[in-house]
Amino acid sequence: MAVRKLYAGAKLRELRTRLGLTQKDFAAKLGVSLPYLNQMENNNRPVSTTVVLGLAQEFGFDVTELSTGDAERLVSDMREALADPVFTDTAPPLADLRLAASNAPALARAFLDLHRSYRQTHERLASLDEALGRDGADTAPSPWEEVRDFFHYCDNYIDAVDRAAERFAAQAGADLAHHTEDRLRARGITIRHEAGTGLRHYDPGSRTLTLSPRAAPETQRFQLLHQFALLDQAQLLGATLDLARFQSDTARSIAQIGMANYFAGAVLMPYTRFAEAAAETRHDLERLSIQFGASIEQVAHRLSTLQRPGAKGVPFFFTRVDQAGTITKRHSATRLQFARFGGACPLWNVHRAFETPGQFLRQLAETPDGARYVILARDVSKSGGGWNAPMRRYAISLGCEVKHAGALVYADGLDLESAESFQPIGISCRICERTGCHQRSVPPLERKLRIDPNHRDILPYEIER
Incomplete structure (x- = not known):
């Protein structure tokens, strides 16, 4: 080889x-x-x-x-951007994109920012957004996208915050919740457990933190730690946010919430202890959930953050989708990248998870670049805590390249040697290179089509090779 x-x-x-x-x-x-x-x-x-x-x-x-790092992500993001119809006749070859990502990553990111601004402006025009009637309409990346990209391009691992959380967990010992509450009370914070104020509410005036007793125990612990991070770790979070240099106060505020969530998850599942337990259980999400008092989604998300230099875990991708197929959370420490616009590939098992509540679905999949993955999917239902409260439903997916299958209990019994075992999946129909996919929604923009009115197969056109 x-x-x-x-x-x-x-x-x-x-x-x-x-x-x-x-x-x-x-x-x-x-x-x-x-x-x-x-x-x-x-x-x-x-x-x-x-x-x-x-x-x-x-x-x-x-x-x-x-x-590792940005190169593959930048190539994937540029390919998707260049699949926009505005580039139909001018899309550069893949080799040029790889050169740009490797030699000029700052230029590649500037191109992505430019395309994002174009797309947002185009969508405003298409929907006759009333913002067009105002002078100086903002075409900068949305705050949500800016924060999502920040975590995406730092491998979803924030070293200073992660290590601070690990130190706090060591100080707290076995009684984490009481230790956290004592620290907050020492700051003059009153803690109440009452329904009717959402999952968590903090009143700065009265310095009162109210947590909902209707929430699951792991959710209550997480929300308690989230508020602790905002109050006790404000200086650390602020310094980290300063380094990110977000373009708006809104983006910074969203990122602050993300940082507090990161701290809470890292306290519940301290890096070293969690990484060792993950290896010992062969990444059994249910056993890890019980051991660390965290939800299945929290455990899956934490597994995708184990990217500490010198102590990296199995590189996973993690994503969450809603029932419409829209990706609401995404991160990849693998070569697999996700569509920035639109939904995920319909052949991906994450979409079937809604049909089998409470069960894990396994899938062996191969992407157009030849990479093979073991993928796990499961639905996640979040009750509102009452009979008339709305039920929120998502599905999560966690996966790694097949070369790590031995470290994954969910790969046991799967035929990893047979090519027929691997289902072909893609990222987005517009940039997918597969020509015979029965679930294709739109033609690939990098290929020419042949239309024959006298012949109809699965698709109403043929894709030239």
Whole structure:
């Protein structure tokens, strides 16, 4: 088997800049010549073994980060953006997109921001949004999308927040809830458990925190820790948000909630202890849920965040969809990326999870790039806590590449060797390369169509190869 050459010029430049070193000093510490380093930083040469060892020994750099990160995500996002009809006749080849993602990631992100602004403006026109009647209509990325992309491009792992949560969990010991309540009371906070105020309500004036007793115990603990993060960890969260440089106060506020949620989840499932338990149980979500007093969704989401340098877990993707197929949460530490616009591939087992409440569904799937995955899906129902309260229903999906199947209890008994066992799935119909998919909703924009009025197969057109 041929050894894949590693081109990571952008990562090398980023590390050198972060260390404040010149190319000359960086080359000397890595034991290579200045011209050779320059060629590697510009992706004219692959990263050598000498450099890989030097990065690990001299700087303690997690060399696995050289082969992961933004490049695959940027390629996937650019392909989806370029599938927009406005680019139908000008879409560049995949090789060019990979070069842009590797050599000019900042330019690639600027292109994605530009396309997002175009799309939002186009949607306002199509729907006759009343905002067009106002001067200076905002075409910046929506705050929600900006925050989602922030977590997406930092691998859904926030090191400073994660480690602070782990320290707090160690201090709390076995009685986490009481320890948290004591810390809040020490700050002058009154804690009540009363219905009728939503899951959680904090009144800054009276310094009163009210939690709903109707919520599940794990939800109450999570909401308690969320409020603790906002009050006791405000300085840490603020410093992290400052580094993100969000474009609006709204985006920053949404991210603050996301950071508090992250802290709460990391306290309930401290990184080191949770990672060890995940490996020991072979990622059995139900056993982990019982052991850590967390919901199935919280456990699945936490598994997707185990990306601490030097102590990474199995790289999972995690997503949540609603009953309309819209992706409401998404993250991938794998090569699999998700559609930024529209729903997920209809062949994905996550859509069938609504039909089998309370059961795990397993799927072996293969994406158009040849990558194979073990995928787990399950519905998640969230009661409103009363007879007339609305029931919220979602489905979650967790998966990893098949090479990690041995670490996954859900892969037991599956035929991992047979190609017929793997169902072909894609990302979005507009950029999917498959020509014979019976669930295709729209034609692929990168292929020409052949229309024959005298012949009809599954699709009303044929896709030229």
